[in-house]
Structure formats: C-alpha cells, structure tokens
Amino acid sequence: MPQLLYLDDLAVGRKFATRSTTLTLEACKAFAAEFDPQPFHLDEAAAQRSVFGRLAASGWYTAALTMRLLVEGELTIAGGLIGLGGEMTWPRPTYPGDTLRVETEILAVRVSESKPDRGIVTARNQTLNQHGEPVQIAVVKMLVPRRPAA
Amino acid sequence: MPQLLYLDDLAVGRKFATRSTTLTLEACKAFAAEFDPQPFHLDEAAAQRSVFGRLAASGWYTAALTMRLLVEGELTIAGGLIGLGGEMTWPRPTYPGDTLRVETEILAVRVSESKPDRGIVTARNQTLNQHGEPVQIAVVKMLVPRRPAA
Numbered sequence: 001m002p003q004l005l006y007l008d009d010l011a012v013g014r015k016f017a018t019r020s021t022t023l024t025l026e027a028c029k030a031f032a033a034e035f036d037p038q039p040f041h042l043d044e045a046a047a048q049r050s051v052f053g054r055l056a057a058s059g060w061y062t063a064a065l066t067m068r069l070l071v072e073g074e075l076t077i078a079g080g081l082i083g084l085g086g087e088m089t090w091p092r093p094t095y096p097g098d099t100l101r102v103e104t105e106i107l108a109v110r111v112s113e114s115k116p117d118r119g120i121v122t123a124r125n126q127t128l129n130q131h132g133e134p135v136q137i138a139v140v141k142m143l144v145p146r147r148p149a150a
Numbered sequence: 151m152p153q154l155l156y157l158d159d160l161a162v163g164r165k166f167a168t169r170s171t172t173l174t175l176e177a178c179k180a181f182a183a184e185f186d187p188q189p190f191h192l193d194e195a196a197a198q199r200s201v202f203g204r205l206a207a208s209g210w211y212t213a214a215l216t217m218r219l220l221v222e223g224e225l226t227i228a229g230g231l232i233g234l235g236g237e238m239t240w241p242r243p244t245y246p247g248d249t250l251r252v253e254t255e256i257l258a259v260r261v262s263e264s265k266p267d268r269g270i271v272t273a274r275n276q277t278l279n280q281h282g283e284p285v286q287i288a289v290v291k292m293l294v295p296r297r298p299a300a
Contacts, residue, residue, distance in 0.1 A: 035214040038230045060214045064185040067210050080188045083209055089235030
C-alpha cells in the first residue's frame with residue numbers, strides 16, 4: 001500500500017513522478033474515433049495536409065493518459081485525486097509512438113476557511129515526451145483532506 | 151456539408167450550440183477504468199463514502215464528451231477545432247444519467263502578427279446538464295485560419 005498523503009504533507013516545491021506510457025497508433029485512433037473524430041487524428045493523408053504535418057493524438061487523449069499516469073503515480077492523496085479545474089496548455093502535439101510521463105510540483109497549499117478539515121492544493125502537472133519536452137502543462141487545483149487528529 | 155467558418159466569421163458574442171448526449175453508467179465506468187481508475191468513478195459503495203455522494207463521471211470523461219459534441223456541433227471551423235489550451239473548471243460533478251450539451255460563445259478574436267493567414271480565437275465552452283447547470287466551463291484558445299482571398 002502506498003503512503004496516503006494529506007494536505008499537511010504537501011509542502012510547496014515537493015515533486016512527484018509517474019511511470020511512463022507509450023502511445024500506439026491504434027489507441028490514438030480509437031480515442032479520436034470516440035471523442036475527437038477530426039481527420040488529422042484519424043487519417044495519415046489528411047494529417048499530412050494539416051498543421052500537425054502527421055497524425056497527431058487528440059489533446060484530450062494526452063489529458064486522459066496524464067490522469068491515468070497520475071492516478072498510478074507517487075501523488076497518492078488520501079481520498080483520491082479530485083480536481084476542481086485549472087489552466088492547461090498543449091505546447092506541442094503528441095504523436096503515436098511518443099512515450100509520456102508526468103512530473104508534478106506543488107505550487108501552493110491553502111487550508112479551507114469554511115471547512116478546516118480540507119484545503120486546496122495547486123500543482124503543476126507537466127506531461128513530458130521521450131525528449132523531455134512538455135506536451136501538456138496543467139496547473140490544477142485539487143481538493144485535499146487534512147490529516148485527521150490521531 | 152456544413153458551412154466552414156473562418157476567423158473573419160467569428161465575431162465576439164457569436165454563439166454556437168451542439169446536440170446533447172446522455173451518459174450511461176457503463177460508459178462512465180469504462181472510461182474511468184481506462185483513464186481515471188479511482189473508486190468513486192468505479193464503485194457505487196465507495197462513491198457513497200466520497201465527497202461525490204454517489205458514482206460520478208471522471209471530469210476527463212466530461213471533457214472528452216464535450217469535445218465530441220463540439221466536433222459535431224455548429225462551430226464548424228475550417229481546418230478543424232485545434233485547441234492550444236485554456237482554463238477549465240468543473241463547478242459540479244457529472245453523474246451517469248445526466249444529459250449534456252455545450253454552448254459556445256466567442257470572447258475574443260486576434261489575427262496573428264507573425265502569420266497573418268491565421269489567428270487565435272478565445273471561446274467559452276459551457277457544458278450544461280439537463281438542469282441547465284454548468285458541469286464544465288472551459289475558456290479555450292483555438293487556432294483558426296483566415297478566409298483565403300477569392
């Protein structure tokens with residue numbers, strides 16, 4: 001069992017890693033067919049004529065895989081990873097064959113004024129490809145419980 | 151064929167709608183099993199003990215379905231819907247059985263200085279449930295081509 005982390009454990013600057021995962025062409029196309037059926041995510045010839053230059057993964061597939069990596073990663077928050085929202089950018093496309101991992105850094109920690117048993121943690125989740133280049137940068141706010149009194 | 155929209159067509163304040171879609175319990179669980187395998191997205195009993203009170207859809211499923219609705223909706227941008235990033239909040243959970251649709255409003259339009267054949271459009275995509283309550287509010291930046299000279 002991984003150690004459960006509470007608000008009290010998440011000091012600003014603390015970092016967390018995940019394993020990595022490699023995107024297959026088949027899975028990229030399957031996700032796109034279900035959720036983002038645009039030609040540059042489904043068809044190589046159409047993708048060559050698009051701004052991507054070749055078949056690119058949907059940004060929402062990158063986002064969904066990022067979540068999967070986070071859930072299985074070192075940031076094992078008590079009560080789970082519950083996002084309230086955040087700011088997200090895709091500085092470059094993700095392509096089939098890319099290998100992604102996520103690096104998290106804690107940016108801010110705030111105890112709730114109305115509900116002192118919990119708080120809001122701001123974290124930066126950088127999804128990096130095999131060249132160490134960010135393909136998604138998400139600065140997110142998460143709901144995190146405080147450690148219960150012993 | 152829907153009319154293709156260029157930067158020149160996207161005046162600030164213009165609105166676009168989508169069809170609606172109803173979430174099934176099975177699809178919510180299948181998405182969560184693949185991308186967000188946390189107990190409150192997979193197991194009713196665990197969800198009852200969580201902050202959600204009952205089994206809730208992954209926010210990333212809401213995001214992915216929002217994209218699907220947008221791709222099939224009225225915002226038929228020439229070259230496709232290409233997001234660069236944005237700010238996203240989930241003001242309330244989405245539950246199986248909810249019926250979602252998306253309302254888009256154009257907030258800003260800017261021609262690129264370095265590449266005058268294209269520009270950046272800022273839009274607010276509100277994903278609403280069957281009660282008209284927002285379950286996701288995304289203010290996104292999109293890459294949009296200008297209308298080519300005739």
